[in-house]
Amino acid sequence: MDTIYGKYKGLKSSQVKQLKKLYHQKLPGDVLVTPEFAQRLAAISTDINQPVCTYLNRRGQVIRVGVGNARQTQIPPLELPRYGEKRLSGIRCIATKLKAEPPKESSLTAMVCQRLDALAILTLTGTGKLKRGGGATGYIQDVYLAHLLPRSEAIAGEQEYWSVSESMSLKALSEQDFLDLVESLEAEFEREYVAQQVDADHDRVVMVGLQADKISDQEFEDRLNELEGLIDTAGGEVLETIHQKRSRPHPRTLVGEGKVQDIALKVQSLGANLVAFDRSLSPAQIRNLESQFGVRVVDRTEIILDIFAQRAQSRAGKLQVELAQLEYMLPRLVGRGQAMSRLGGGIGTRGPGETKLETERRSIQKRIANLQRQVNELQAHRSRMRKQRQKQDVPSVAIVGYTNAGKSTLINALTNSEVYVANQLFATLDPTTRRLSIADADTAAPQNILLTDTVGFIQQLPPPLVNAFRATLEEVTEADALLHVVDLSHPTWENQIRSVMEILGQMAIAPGPILLVFNKLDRVDSDTLAKAKDEFPLALFISASDRLGLETLRQKLSLLVDYAGVGE
Numbered sequence: 103m104d105t106i107y108g109k110y111k112g113l114k115s116s117q118v119k120q121l122k123k124l125y126h127q128k129l130p131g132d133v134l135v136t137p138e139f140a141q142r143l144a145a146i147s148t149d150i151n152q153p154v155c156t157y158l159n160r161r162g163q164v165i166r167v168g169v170g171n172a173r174q175t176q177i178p179p180l181e182l183p184r185y186g187e188k189r190l191s192g193i194r195c196i197a198t199k200l201k202a203e204p205p206k207e208s209s210l211t212a213m214v215c216q217r218l219d220a221l222a223i224l225t226l227t228g229t230g231k232l233k234r235g236g237g238a239t240g241y242i243q244d245v246y247l248a249h250l251l252p253r254s255e256a257i258a259g260e261q262e263y264w265s266v267s268e269s270m271s272l273k274a275l276s277e278q279d280f281l282d283l284v285e286s287l288e289a290e291f292e293r294e295y296v297a298q299q300v301d302a303d304h305d306r307v308v309m310v311g312l313q314a315d316k317i318s319d320q321e322f323e324d325r326l327n328e329l330e331g332l333i334d335t336a337g338g339e340v341l342e343t344i345h346q347k348r349s350r351p352h353p354r355t356l357v358g359e360g361k362v363q364d365i366a367l368k369v370q371s372l373g374a375n376l377v378a379f380d381r382s383l384s385p386a387q388i389r390n391l392e393s394q395f396g397v398r399v400v401d402r403t404e405i406i407l408d409i410f411a412q413r414a415q416s417r418a419g420k421l422q423v424e425l426a427q428l429e430y431m432l433p434r435l436v437g438r439g440q441a442m443s444r445l446g447g448g449i450g451t452r453g454p455g456e457t458k459l460e461t462e463r464r465s466i467q468k469r470i471a472n473l474q475r476q477v478n479e480l481q482a483h484r485s486r487m488r489k490q491r492q493k494q495d496v497p498s499v500a501i502v503g504y505t506n507a508g509k510s511t512l513i514n515a516l517t518n519s520e521v522y523v524a525n526q527l528f529a530t531l532d533p534t535t536r537r538l539s540i541a542d543a544d545t546a547a548p549q550n551i552l553l554t555d556t557v558g559f560i561q562q563l564p565p566p567l568v569n570a571f572r573a574t575l576e577e578v579t580e581a582d583a584l585l586h587v588v589d590l591s592h593p594t595w596e597n598q599i600r601s602v603m604e605i606l607g608q609m610a611i612a613p614g615p616i617l618l619v620f621n622k623l624d625r626v627d628s629d630t631l632a633k634a635k636d637e638f639p640l641a642l643f644i645s646a647s648d649r650l651g652l653e654t655l656r657q658k659l660s661l662l663v664d665y666a667g668v669g670e
């Protein structure tokens with residue numbers, strides 16, 4: 103109870119003692135601050151020639167004393183007694199300021215991030231008188247009172263997220279009806295919260311991108327657009343995008359300290375419940391960021407995993423997704439566990455909490471081993487099926503490509519099937535194989551081939567997914583030949599080709615011959631078409647949905663399997 107926070111090093115022990123004594127003060131519950139407390143705080147602050155912040159709960163108890171401004175002494179959200187956009191945190195800050203000027207934006211931001219009941223700023227005169235018996239007078243010049251604004255008011259008034267009073271007297275401040283202020287604010291927050299819940303069946307997301315040196319502005323923008331698409335597919339709504347250029351990521355929080363504050367402010371002011379990063383975050387980074395934002399933090403991998411989890415239909419699909427999720431989760435268990443035990447709070451929870459965590463970890467490891475075994479069985483089963491097909495000498499062709507390229511549309515168009523097609527990322531998770539009859543290139547005799555539609559690729563495919571989906575991906579590597587479908591109407595089609603080739607290159611078994619097929623021709627302008635034809639003279643150009651160029655594709659398919667050396 104007598105820790106002094108902030109920059110108190112170099113203070114005399116008598117001064118530290120004075121600061122610690124502030125913890126013994128108790129104010130009446132219904133006043134913001136008493137003149138006596140304010141003057142005494144100002145006297146200490148004047149003595150040490152530094153700003154001092156005190157944090158009080160609604161019972162009038164001092165719960166934190168810190169040397170420095172409101173930003174430097176702030177309480178991390180997870181350590182606040184209560185936290186959530188529905189209410190205020192129940193803590194107010196009484197702060198001194200050496201210069202006679204209104205509070206700075208960084209202090210106000212800190213107030214928003216902590217959802218403080220109020221922030222009172224006392225500016226100093228630089229002198230004053232100590233009275234006998236410990237009282238003080240004359241230390242305070244101007245007083246400002248700041249508090250959060252309900253969102254509707256902030257938007258209507260095109261103001262910031264806070265309101266700051268004109269300078270007032272200490273007497274006026276101490277006569278403020280404090281309880282009335284916080285109660286009316288909270289009623290408004292509650293109303294907004296309920297209104298928001300009504301149409302909130304989705305996550306409200308603040309998206310964060312970090313632009314490294316080597317990435318061009320265009321590439322960065324494309325990546326963020328893709329992340330927004332992923333969030334949208336996962337069922338979230340991006341309320342705001344924040345980015346930062348930085349040559350080296352910050353080890354603890356990825357983005358810099360100032361940006362962390364910006365993000366926290368946005369989270370609070372927009373009522374977001376999720377922050378999504380366009381990067382992989384380490385378990386420690388997630389932990390640090392969550393404690394600053396007070397809401398869940400996810401990285402790109404977790405979003406992709408979430409989409410896969412929502413999409414998985416078959417037993418095999420669910421199995422592989424669960425495996426990927428657990429593999430991703432295991433190293434992160436420690437962090438979330440600590441956050442949780444802190445929420446549970448207090449003496450006695452820590453020991454058993456850790457033990458429980460250890461048990462949990464072991465049971466997850468067991469489950470992973472179990473799932474691995476099942477995936478191995480699946481892999482063996484698929485491999486037996488393939489062997490059988492090979493015995494029958496039916497050539498197989500797998501359709502691969504970036505997600506949303508039109509692979510499923512193509513297999514439907516070629517084989518009159520009804521594989522699920524949607525303008526979503528990762529619409530297909532489970533491979534589907536269909537028989538296709540084509541005319542042999544040489545003899546014109548009818549020939550059967552097997553066409554397999556598979557899961558789409560994406561740049562930087564998360565490693566746990568690659569591992570978990572190896573049974574599915576083997577359908578690709580074990581096929582006699584590949585059709586690589588590219589959405590030529592997509593602005594980043596060239597990068598998408600590169601990403602797909604990279605992923606294919608990383609597979610254990612080298613794929614057979616690849617036929618490049620540019621799709622969505624109906625939506626492509628002539629310049630792009632000319633460019634693609636120039637760069638890829640051997641490619642085919644089709645529109646799967648408009649059934650354009652499919653006849654040529656059938657002919658080429660026959661040549662392709664001939665070339666692959668099967669089915670003769």
Ligand SMILES: Nc1nc2c(ncn2[C@@H]2O[C@H](COP(=O)(O)OP(=O)(O)OP(=O)(O)O)[C@@H](O)[C@H]2O)c(=O)[nH]1
Pocket residue numbers: 503504505506507508509510511512522523524525526527528529530531556557558559621622623624625644645646647648
């Ligand atoms: N304009 C146009 N749209 C197409 C064409 N082919 C597919 N689409 C659309 O593109 C979207 C994605 O098609 P899918 O066939 O589901 O793509 P996919 O490659 O299977 O995607 P994933 O399974 O998610 O990896 C759908 O909205 C299709 O209607 C085309 O030739 N032209």
Ligand SMILES: [Mg+2]
Pocket residue numbers: 509510511522523529530556
């Ligand atoms: Mg598909």
